[in-house]
Amino acid sequence: MKICLPYFILFLSLFSIETTLAQQKIIPLYEGEIPNSTNTKEDEKQEENEILWITNVQKPTLEAYFPSKRNTNGKAVIICPGGGYHGLAYDWEGTEIAQWFNTKGITAFVLKYRLPVANNVTNKSEAPLQDAIRAIQIVRKNATSWNLNEDKIGIMGFSAGGHLASTLGTHYNTDTKIPNDPYKNISARPDYMILMYPVITMKEKYTHMGSRKALIGNNPSEEIIEKYSNELQVTSETPPTFIVHSADDGGVPVENSLDFYKALKENNVPSEMHLYPTGGHGFGLGLENNHLKSWTDRLNEWLIFLDEK
Known part of the structure; x- marks a missing residue:
């Protein structure tokens, strides 16, 4: 059997393109020099025990997960893993979540963001x-x-990643101070937020002190405390929000979510909150807890509700 070479090359090219689109992609956030950084010649660290733990991020990226073309519904979410602004629980609160979104036809991007302790x-x-x-x-x-x-x-975040997600949702008009930024005129407002046991406040009573110290230091001014206490920054333009927290969270007090939900309600922002009596902190998909693991069902229902509005 003879194969016409030009058609065979075309077939391989098309196959290669389709394969590339179907696989996850690593996308650098910045081309060339990374803003607000200095070259220390250090390396990023990745440790894999029960989870993949990334610290000392040098080059921030997006890792893209695409559903099949047949299932895709046009929605997308950017996922911010938690880790107290000291590290990233990259698979537990990142890539595994992205794979779940793909089963719902949603394209997901895991954000490997720079950590303030680096x-x-x-x-x-x-x-x-x-x-x-x-x-x-x-x-x-x-x-x-x-x-x-x-x-x-949308934007999604877990724990300190939830603080970052809620910061984006309340500070999306912030000047990034990037010279000649080609993205300057593109809106950074998320269309929705998903906050999982999030750090919200920087006020000492309910904050997660490890996250606070990493982000704003040991002796922050009252001005910067208020700036990054996101329950104080909600407006009527804050995106619709879905919140999950457990009442017995010993790492990030549930009052973080309660106060943020109250601010959303006062500003007439469409929101939904699910509080579980137990579950602790950092439960991810919650697959080990028969009661908790249904939170993804509630999220899927809410995302469908958003489409119907």
């Missing part, structure tokens, strides 16, 4: 938000080529 970060408190802003701008700019609806791009 020596390569210049202005500690600004770097995570800079990365989150750039991440959503990249997804929105490429929405058409990735078969996405640019008005259905």
Whole structure:
């Protein structure tokens, strides 16, 4: 059997393109010099025991997970893993969550954001938000080529990643101070937020002190405490929000979610909150707890509700 070479090459090319789209992609947030950073010649660290734990992030990226073309529904979400602003629980609160979203036809991006404790970060408190802003701008700019609806791009965060997600949702107009930024005119406002046992406040009574010290230091001014206490920054323009927390969370008090939900309600922001009596902190998908693991069902129902509004 003879194979016509030009057609065979075309077939291989098309197959290669389809395969590439079907696989996850690593997308650098910045081309060339990374803003608000200095070269310390250090390396990123990855440790894999029960979870993949990443520290000392040097080059922030998005890792993209695409559902099959047949199942895709045009929605997208950017996932911010937690880790107290000291590290990233990258698979537990990142890639495993992305894979779940794919089963619902949603394209997911795991954000490997810079951590304020790293020596390569210049202005500690600004770097995570800079990365989150750039991440959503990249997804929105490429929405058409990735078969996405640019008005259905959300942000999700776990624990300290929940603080970053809620910071984006309340500070999306922040000037990133990037010279000649080609993304400057692209909106960074998420269309919805998903907050999982989030750190919300920087006020001492209910904050997670490890996250607070990493982000704003040991002796922050009252001005910066209020700036990053996101329950104080909610407006009527804050995106619709879905919140999950457990009442017995010993790491991040449930009052973080309660106070944020109260602020959302006072500003007439459509929101839904699910509080579980037990579950502790950092339960991820909750697969080990028959009661908790249904939170993904509630989330899927809420996302469908958003489409119907």
